[in-house]
Amino acid sequence: MLRTRAGLFLALAGALLLPGCSLLPRQGADDAAQRRAVPAVVAALPDADASGTPPAAQRPAFTLEVNAPDAVRDYLARHLDLQRYRMLGDLSDAEVARLLGAAEGNARDLLGTLGYFAPTLTLELRDTPGGGAPAPRAVTITVEPGPRTHIAEAHVGFAGPIAADGDAAAQRAGIENGWGLKPGQPFTQSAWDDAKAAGLRALTARRYPAGRLAGSQAAIDADAATARLDVQYDSGPLYRLGGVQVRGSERYDPVIAERLARLQRGAAYDQATLLEAQARLAASGYYDSVFLMLDTEAPDPLAAPVIAQVRDAKLQKAVFGVGASTDSGPRLSLDHTHNQLPLIGWRAVSRISLDRKTRLASTAWDAPPEENGWHWLTSALVQRETTGSYDVSSGRLRGGRGKSGDHIDRTYYLQYDYASNQGAESSSPSAAVSVNYGWTGRYFDSALEPTRGMGLALSLGLGSTLHAPREPYTRTYARWLGYQPLGSAEAAGGEARRSRLALRLEGGAVVARSAAPVPSTEMFLTGGDTTVRGYGYNQIGARVDGDRTFAGRYLAVGSVEWQRPIVRNGEATAFESTVFVDAGAVANKPRDLQAKVGVGAGVRWRSPVGPMQADLAYGVDARRLRLHLRVGFAF
Incomplete structure (x- = not known):
């Protein structure tokens, strides 16, 4: 027992002789306070298990009570060093007195991490004899934290090439303007550490990946409760x-x-x-x-x-898929990829898909990109699709060139289309050949989950029908999507994602003589998850012959959607609420365009596999509710 007592005394003495944590400019003082002297304590407990936990039946050496405002009480109770020794039931009075002597400095260090540098502390140790007391002693710490320290000024300096590089002026300004501790804000150790780290990330994200924190100092005036911050970043060399x-x-x-x-x-x-x-x-x-x-x-x-x-990746890959959508019901698919076709070395992606409305087989071959970024492309497709009130058997061949850039994609190609409609009344097949040009520009802040920016897609085709009467025609199509940020949803821990308006416009026109037999696959239908919600897939078209729906030559679609982040219990979540109004029309003549309106509300979830949306929409013309589900974002 004497040997155990001696070992315990030496362990405690070593812990108490360690210097107190210096808050500034060192980081993580609160973490250091929690780690101090843990190995010595474990070594002094022969009856402790491998984790250093004393036997559960051992009576505590003392109880600990912290009387302080809510802003600091829980933090102190959780991190005070006294908590480490409370369960050592064989501590002597002298050892407890030594621990209590070190507790004041420890408490001041912890309060300093929260920005309280002039606290008033009272420590009381009293005996609690008697079998009914939970421990033989009681320790009470009473804290009046005093005024909280606020930032008086903050200076961010630069050394190295960034200091004199005119091209880096915007980067310097971005780091200074984005500094996390502005004058007037409360000072805390964690905020101080976070601000320095955020500035370093902004420095190394562009031009200067070898940048470092050259020095930092927080000058605290405890009497005035102010802090003056100074940070110096060394950029290191410019990298190209x-x-x-x-x-x-x-x-x-x-x-x-x-x-x-x-x-x-x-x-x-x-x-x-x-x-x-x-x-x-x-x-x-x-x-x-x-x-x-x-x-x-x-x-x-x-x-x-x-x-x-x-x-x-493997040279060849086949993927069998099972899915479902609210527009076309259950779906089976088989996708095959060959990354290097024999002899030509092109990449081929082929697909077979079956659902309630479409039976499709397609293949697309793409050559590797050339030095200038352009590549050859070709594709073939055959399908039978329920379109409007009739079935369409169609085929398409395409060959041309394409180029993808950081924001802009361009293609030009020659295309052959064939379509035959089967409905209550059969119609003659039609075919056409056309020369087409497509341009797509994407200027979103994120390619996967945009919240700001716009995208624009344009296409123009010049063609001729191949069945009598042979007539020329033009086909134009445009699509625009824009996100306009609005106000912010506030959370207790900071600002949540901004709310926004999502605006969408879509239009198309096939211009030809009325007798021209343009294939229906070159004309327009709308309605469904990504166009006019509240209506089925391609349910909106030009209505002729009673109540039967046919594709039309003119298309107009518009949508307004308000997307707002959801804050719950003061915390930002991964969900957003939406309300929207969609409208779309298809006709064979511009003057016959009559909008079909859908209104509704929905939920967005930023899932690990991409944004997921669920919308409940009411089709005003159809007079029914529809549920629309969708995963991912594509433009």
Whole structure:
């Protein structure tokens, strides 16, 4: 017992001789307070288990009560060092007195992490004899935290090339304006650490990936309850992109990865640019995994190589799918991918799909991108689809060129269309050949879950029907989607995502003589999950011959949707609520366009697999409710 007591005394003495935590400019004082002397305590307990926990039946050495305002009471009760020793039932009076002597400094350190540097503390130790007391002693700590320290001024300085580089002025301003601790805000250790880390992330995200925190100081005036902050960042050298070094690829030519990445040699380093290139490579189908990083150890930072660590996808892959949608019911599909066709080396993606309204078989072949980014493309499709009030058997052949950029996609192609309608009354088949050009621009803040920005898609086709009477025609189509931020939904812990308006416009026209037999697949129908909610898929068309629905030559669609984040119990959630109004019309003549309106409300969820939406819409003309479900975002 004497040996155990001696060991315990030495352990406690070593713990008490450790210097107190210095709050500034050191980080994590509260974490250090929790870790101090834990190994010594465990070593002094021969009866403790492997985790250092004393036997449950052992009587505590003392009870601990903290009397303080709510803002600090729980924090102190949770992190005071005294809590570490409370269950050591064989502590002597002298040992408890020594612990109590160190507790005041420990409490002041902890209060300092919360911004209280002039507290008033009273510590009381009293005996509680008697078998009914939970412990032989009671410790009470009474705290008057005093005024909370607020930021008086904050200075962010720069050293290295960023300090004099005129091209980096916007980056410097962004770090200064985005500094997390503004004058007037309360000072806390965690906020101070977070602000420094956020500034460093903003520095290293562009141009200066080797940047570092060169120094920081928080000068505290306890009497005035103010803090003056000073931070210095050293940017390190400016880095520019060199070539792409592909590692791990054995099956596919590294040139494919270089051209798909579309990284411009000599461009200043930008982390967002590398992430976008990484996403393109991952989505290309050639690789199962992709990781891009800049080689900051390169001898020449002005030509630093980008290392692409990849794992090749299989040469061929088949995927069997089962699904369902509110528009077309249950669906079965089989997709086959061949990443390198024999002899030509093109990539082929083929698909067979069956659902309640469509039976489809298609294949699309794409050549690897050339040095200028353009690539050859070709596709074929045959399908039988319930469109409006009749079935359409159709086919399509397409061949041309395409190019995908950071924001803009362009294609031009020659297309052959064939369609035959079967309904209550059969109609003659029709066919056409056309030359087409397509342009799509995406300017969203996020490619997967946009909250700001716009997208615009345009297409123009010039064609001729192939069945008598042979007539020329033009086909134009435009689609626009814009997000306009509105106010913010406030959460107790900070600002939640901003609410926004989602505005959508869509229009198309096929201009030809009334007798021209334009294939129905070149004309328009609308209605469904992504167009006019409250109506079935392609349920809105030009109505002729009584109540039968046919595709029309003119299309107009508009939508307004208010998307608002949901805050629950003072915390931002991954859900949003929406209300919307959709309207759409199809006709064979512009003057006959009559809008069909759908109104409703829905929920959005930012799920791990992408945004999911569920909308309940009422079709004013159809006089019925419809549930619309959708996963993902595409434009």
